[in-house]
Amino acid sequence: MAEYKAPLRxxxxxxxxxxxxxxxxxxxxxxxxxxxxxxxxxxLEEGAKLTSRELAPLNRSGDEEGAVWKEGTVTTPKGFKEAFNTYAEGGWVGLGGNPEFGGMGMPKMLSVQFEEMMYSANNSFTLYPVLTAGACLAIxxxxxxxxxxxxxxxxxxxEWAGSMCLTEPHSGTDLGIIRTKAEPQADGTYSVTGTKIFITGGEHDLNDNIIHLVLAKLPDAPAGPRGISLFLVPKVLVNGDGSLGENNAVSCGSIEHKMGIKASATCVMNFDGATGYLVGEVNKGLAAMFTMxxxxxxxxxxxxLGCSEMTYQNALEYAKDxxxxxxxxxxxxxxKMADSIMVHPDIRRMLLNIKATTEGGRAFSTYVGMQLDIAKHSENEAEKAKAEALVALLTPVAKAFFTDIGLENCILGQQVLGGHGYVREWGQEQLVRDARIAQIYEGTNGIQALDLMGRKTVANGGKLFGLFAEEIRxxxxxxxxxxxxxFNKPLAKALAVLEELTExxxxxxxxxxxxxxAASVEYLHAFGYVAYAYxxxxxxxxxxxxLGKGEDDFYxxxxxxxxxxxxxxxPRLDALSQSAGSGADSLFELDVEQF
Structure with a gap:
């Protein structure tokens, strides 16, 4: 398996x-x-050293050992705790955090590139600090x-970690029907009771405390999503002087046995009258959680995107050899007895598909990061408003298109290796398994497509899309x-196709x-290909x-x-446009009994 090298240039x-x-x-x-x-x-140079030297070497062993649950405690694989200590000592958890409370305050344009390095090196490890950083953002x-x-x-x-507790056994996408309850207490705290499932990093041994952000409903809350509140529920209660006190009434009932990301603990979390603290306003918890x-x-x-980069490095090294x-x-x-497989057109097709979409995705992730930076830091109100609108429009595209293409690329990389891609030693089969979950969690890609098509496009008559189209024009x-x-002529043609489809x-x-x-998934992919073209x-x-100024090979x-x-x-855009524009009738022509 290739040794991961961050694509710093x-x-x-x-x-x-x-x-x-x-x-x-x-x-x-x-x-x-x-x-x-x-x-x-x-x-970025220090991040490259950290990810290649500390995280990447633990990727395969972490997959083979996995997270282990025993009597309510979770042990991460050998080397994870030491690597996390090194990670934490470098200040990486707070890379984008608020400097008022000890964060580094770095821009999102920078942190997205560091996150790509981390995911390329070790998906399972990365999920622990990423969840903490997200929880910090909401807090x-x-x-x-x-x-x-x-x-x-x-x-x-x-020192402490974070988690996000939304999903319940009967409630996934439809959070309005959650059953977890929060009872007000005389001292201003809340008693939180309920069970949450699929909780990434809900329990582990990397930190002294885990700070859970939990969605729950007060006894008199309105029905549906308007009755959801957000609570901070620590695994270990914190004393007034900041020291750790007694264990809270929070426990891990089990962990899931998964297809991939096996070193990441995916937990069933039980809250049995646990002490919690309201975050934000009563019944406004869903909006607060969506910050995270x-x-x-x-x-x-x-x-x-990170999986795509690693599969490219792996497949390219193999193909050359x-x-x-x-x-x-x-x-x-x-x-020599034969040529390298790089001489074969199909090998080049697969490698170039990965290369073109990975580098296009890297640019797009940095572009979205730029919009987040403008929205947060610009003093120009018009610029801020435009950036906020673009972030709303492009977030579902980034989540779903990156991960759909990511799995496609991991499978292509596996195909380049042939039989060696199917066995463990080259690491390609792990990349396929690890990448697959990204299309499912944090809102399935079908939900992302509905969000883009419904909330972000149809609901406002295409105004948000119009901002992006105006920028391209x-x-x-x-x-x-x-x-x-x-390059501009086919981009102009592609934009026209997407505008017509949108209308x-x-x-x-x-x-x-x-x-x-009916149109949403194909529309999101059409949007993604045009965004990458831009x-x-x-x-x-x-x-x-x-060109002609040095580094001509690179340019x-x-x-x-x-x-x-x-x-x-x-050219994929043409087929996607025809499919998305073909209407809903063929989807609903069959009766349920005819399926």
Missing amino acids: DMHFVLNEVFQAGQLWASMPGLAEVVDPETAEAI NAHASEELKEAYLPRMYSG MNYERLSIGIQG RLQGRAATGPETPD AFLDHGGPTGLGE NIIEKSKSNLNEVG MWARMADVALQN QGKLSTARYYFKRLM
Whole structure:
């Protein structure tokens, strides 16, 4: 199996050359004093060392050993605790956290690239600190100052962990029917009772305390999602002086035995009158939790991207080394018994599919991170409003498209290795197993597609989509260097196809709401391919400007990959558009008994 190497040159290209992060950060008071390109480069270089030296070597052994439950306690695989201590000592948990409580305050554009490194190196390990960072985000945004001061510093430091407790045995997507109850107590706390399932990192041995964010309902709460509140429920109660006290009435009933991410503890959590603290307002818990959920959805999208990068490195190393057959045009290495399989068109097709979508995804994740930074730090209200709208529109695309393509790429990488991809030693079969969950949790990809098509597009008459389309059109109108038309012309055509499809579905949904769900998955994929085309056109623009100035191999490689994307992958848009626009009738023609 290939040793993971963070794609630092490509990350710097996207961050500094395509999106000119340094100029953006310098214009924002909240970032100008904490980060510049040199600082960002140093952070990424240290992140590369951490992920390649500490996390990647534990990936396979962690999968084989798995998390182990015994009498309510969970033990992580050998080496995980030591690696986590190293991780925490470096301040990585609080990389994007609020500096007022001990976080580093780094921009999201930077943290998305570090998260990609982590997921490439070790999916299971990454889920523990990522859940903590998400919990910190919700606490920082919605909790009282008292709760922030009591919990955030210890969570940012890595002393304490975090979890997100939503799902119940009878309630997955439909959170309005949860049964977990929170009874008000005389001292202002709440007694939380109920069972939550599929809780990532609900119990483990990496930290002294785990801070659970739990959705529950007060006895007099309104029915449905309007009656949900959010509570902070620590595994171990915290004394007034900040020291740990008695164990709370929280226990782990079991862990799941899963297809992949086996070193990540997926827990059944029981709350038996546990002491909890209200986060935010009563009956407004779902909105507060979605602060964390939207962060996690982007992060899980990046899980798919990280798996794509690792499968590419693995498959490429194998393909260059594996001798099998001869090139159709004649032997390329006549002194050897055979040529490497890199001479075969199908091997190149699979590798280029992975390369083009991974690099396009890296640019898109950084772009979404940029919108999050603008929304948080810009002093221009119009810019902030636009960025917030784009984040709302693009988050479901990032989560679902990254992970759908991620699994596709992991399977392609496995195919490159042939039989060696199916056995354990090369690591490809683990990548396939680990990547699969990312399409399911944090809101299945079908739900993400409904969110994009229904809430984010049809419900507002396409206004959010219009903002993204306007930005692409402005890029197309700016001209650019000689040769950019090769990429801009197909981008313009693709945008026109997506605009027509969007208008078509909005119009048809006025007479039949089933049109929304019928079109949603194919629409999200069509949107994803156009978004990647926009990223590739922007990368081609920069590459063309830099040819002849040094590093021509790098920039020419970008142009060749962009050319492949537009010629071999963008044609998928036509089929997706036809499918999404074909209507709901064929889905509902069969009676239930005819299935």
